[in-house]
Amino acid sequence: xxxxxxxxxxxxxxxxxxxxxxxxxxxxxxxxxxxxxxxxxxxxxxxxxxxxxxxxxxxxxxxxxxxxxxxxxxxxxxxxxxxxxxxxxxxxxxxxxxxxxxxxxxxxxxxxxxxxxxxxxxxxxxxxxxxxxxxxxxxxxxxxxxxxx
Amino acid sequence: xxxxxxxxxxxxxxxxxxxxxxxxxxxxxxxxxxxxxxxxxxxxxxxxxxxxxxxxxxxxxxxxxxxxxxxxxxxxxxxxxxxxxxxxxxxxxxxxxxxxxxxxxxxxxxxxxxxxxxxxxxxxxxxxxxxxxxxxxxxxxxxxxxxxx
Amino acid sequence: xxxxxxxxxxxxxxxxxxxxxxxxxxxxxxxxxxxxxxxxxxxxxxxxxxxxxxxxxxxxxxxxxxxxxxxxxxxxxxxxxxxxxxxxxxxxxxxxxxxxxxxxxxxxxxxxxxxxxxxxxxxxxxxxxxxxxxxxxxxxxxxxxxxxx
Amino acid sequence: xxxxxxxxxxxxxxxxxxxxxxxxxxxxxxxxxxxxxxxxxxxxxxxxxxxxxxxxxxxxxxxxxxxxxxxxxxxxxxxxxxxxxxxxxxxxxxxxxxxxxxxxxxxxxxxxxxxxxxxxxxxxxxxxxxxxxxxxxxxxxxxxxxxxx
Numbered sequence: 001x002x003x004x005x006x007x008x009x010x011x012x013x014x015x016x017x018x019x020x021x022x023x024x025x026x027x028x029x030x031x032x033x034x035x036x037x038x039x040x041x042x043x044x045x046x047x048x049x050x051x052x053x054x055x056x057x058x059x060x061x062x063x064x065x066x067x068x069x070x071x072x073x074x075x076x077x078x079x080x081x082x083x084x085x086x087x088x089x090x091x092x093x094x095x096x097x098x099x100x101x102x103x104x105x106x107x108x109x110x111x112x113x114x115x116x117x118x119x120x121x122x123x124x125x126x127x128x129x130x131x132x133x134x135x136x137x138x139x140x141x142x143x144x145x146x147x148x149x
Numbered sequence: 150x151x152x153x154x155x156x157x158x159x160x161x162x163x164x165x166x167x168x169x170x171x172x173x174x175x176x177x178x179x180x181x182x183x184x185x186x187x188x189x190x191x192x193x194x195x196x197x198x199x200x201x202x203x204x205x206x207x208x209x210x211x212x213x214x215x216x217x218x219x220x221x222x223x224x225x226x227x228x229x230x231x232x233x234x235x236x237x238x239x240x241x242x243x244x245x246x247x248x249x250x251x252x253x254x255x256x257x258x259x260x261x262x263x264x265x266x267x268x269x270x271x272x273x274x275x276x277x278x279x280x281x282x283x284x285x286x287x288x289x290x291x292x293x294x295x296x297x298x
Numbered sequence: 299x300x301x302x303x304x305x306x307x308x309x310x311x312x313x314x315x316x317x318x319x320x321x322x323x324x325x326x327x328x329x330x331x332x333x334x335x336x337x338x339x340x341x342x343x344x345x346x347x348x349x350x351x352x353x354x355x356x357x358x359x360x361x362x363x364x365x366x367x368x369x370x371x372x373x374x375x376x377x378x379x380x381x382x383x384x385x386x387x388x389x390x391x392x393x394x395x396x397x398x399x400x401x402x403x404x405x406x407x408x409x410x411x412x413x414x415x416x417x418x419x420x421x422x423x424x425x426x427x428x429x430x431x432x433x434x435x436x437x438x439x440x441x442x443x444x445x446x447x
Numbered sequence: 448x449x450x451x452x453x454x455x456x457x458x459x460x461x462x463x464x465x466x467x468x469x470x471x472x473x474x475x476x477x478x479x480x481x482x483x484x485x486x487x488x489x490x491x492x493x494x495x496x497x498x499x500x501x502x503x504x505x506x507x508x509x510x511x512x513x514x515x516x517x518x519x520x521x522x523x524x525x526x527x528x529x530x531x532x533x534x535x536x537x538x539x540x541x542x543x544x545x546x547x548x549x550x551x552x553x554x555x556x557x558x559x560x561x562x563x564x565x566x567x568x569x570x571x572x573x574x575x576x577x578x579x580x581x582x583x584x585x586x587x588x589x590x591x592x593x594x595x596x
Binding site: 027028030052054055056061062063064066067070085088089090091092093094095096 | 176177179201203204205210211212213215216219234237238239240241242243244245
Binding site: 093 | 391396421432435439
């Protein structure tokens with residue numbers, strides 16, 4: 001199924017959320033992110049928050065937010081182009097908007113803005129689970145190896 | 150000495166590198182960054198790289214680079230305004246330039262571009278220790294609580 | 299009405315689209331942007347495209363897109379806080395997504411992500427009029443003078 | 448000479464400042480930027496400031512600064528890879544640092560951070576002529592058509 005996906009943008013078959021979750025767990029065993037959804041040029045991921053993620057003041061460390069956004073973008077892209085391991089982040093711009101809660105998981109919701117042959121651009125809104133006010137907003141770009149499309 | 154520093158920009162006394170290192174170790178026990186130098190509107194920090202920092206392909210995870218840049222900026226600002234714990238990152242823009250080595254520490258070299266009353270802006274070049282080609286470049290902004298200046 | 303708005307976030311009275319349009323035309327006579335809508339933490343502005351905006355290849359110059367985004371953000375903020383002339387852009391991050399048409403006006407649609415006491419953050423999607431695929435995406439931050447809120 | 452340059456990174460022949468200035472004037476007749484220097488992975492450009500560039504308060508409009516940075520990056524890249532008209536900006540991140548003078552030209556000084564096969568990244572410091580404190584700082588990325596390298 002993946003090969004079909006990789007053969008072109010026009011295909012209607014997408015890599016499933018389960019396939020991506022399996023790939024992430026195998027290739028990135030350090031990540032604490034879980035894949036909640038992928039497809040339709042978007043993705044939702046979730047990151048548990050505990051003592052390892054805390055900053056003074058009962059909040060979540062900024063790099064944790066960046067890591068969640070990075071995974072959300074990656075998952076959204078894999079959902080469209082299939083499992084392409086060499087896809088790499090080329091830039092990431094984050095604005096911190098509100099203090100995340102130290103008591104809630106971080107949810108990252110990605111929407112792809114562009115999926116070109118060699119470059120993908122997406123935005124990610126990050127939330128403390130249970131709140132609808134974003135704690136941070138990210139725009140990231142990914143480079144896609146030419147051979148993979 | 151810190152109070153003197155906090156009382157104004159005009160003072161010639163700066164918070165020492167040792168004071169900042171002590172503050173970081175106490176307030177951010179999770180960070181693996183060590184402070185190499187601070188002062189003169191800049192800072193150098195260092196982050197050991199081991200299995201926890203690896204990404205597939207023998208390289209270093211992007212969020213590690215962002216975390217090093219964030220600390221370098223923070224240290225550079227504290228070096229000028231003194232120990233002001235409520236200083237927080239408001240935005241961070243990173244461009245990934247080259248694949249960092251999984252075998253070398255990450256060095257972050259910050260230079261402040263602006264130190265205003267409520268906003269500081271700085272850039273950070275990130276290197277794999279021993280190389281002079283940057284692996285990533287960051288521009289970040291920090292919000293400084295008004296009362297602290 | 300403006301004084302009411304400036305007195306707090308909680309007020310339900312907003313500066314009207316017409317008031318902002320009048321202010322823009324008087325204070326920024328060089329701008330070619332017109333205000334289509336403002337309010338509800340957003341704004342829509344429009345910029346005619348002609349020979350002065352063209353780049354080789356029948357497209358629109360990048361700085362024109364940035365200028366439209368800047369005005370859209372400004373208008374969205376004024377719509378919430380009232381006419382505060384000292385409000386200034388502090389940063390702007392633009393990703394160019396598709397080639398804009400040289401034959402269509404540029405439409406900028408802004409949505410505020412945060413409206414704090416001293417800092418506002420918003421995103422802007424830019425379109426060639428008549429298309430629903432964005433030609434560029436912008437995230438910008440504005441500094442609001444403390445006295446104005 | 449240009450063909451030589453385009454044939455690879457290893458060549459020691461660079462496109463001259465004069466060649467780039469001629470190309471810019473022909474292809475971008477609207478630009479007011481002049482090329483002061485190009486080469487050694489950098490460039491310096493200059494933009495006169497007059498009534499068309501003014502903002503209220505005797506300062507220079509933000510989009511003018513962005514346009515100068517964009518040209519500085521473009522010139523720096525052309526200085527390395529030769530005259531490649533299809534090279535296009537993919538992203539630009541600007542931080543406004545100080546109020547530029549309405550009485551001085553804007554000078555943009557670019558330094559390339561990376562010149563890859565398909566992507567170039569550079570930073571630009573912008574000054575009011577005669578001052579050594581930057582009024583803005585830009586990081587931009589350019590996409591280079593594969594065939595051109």
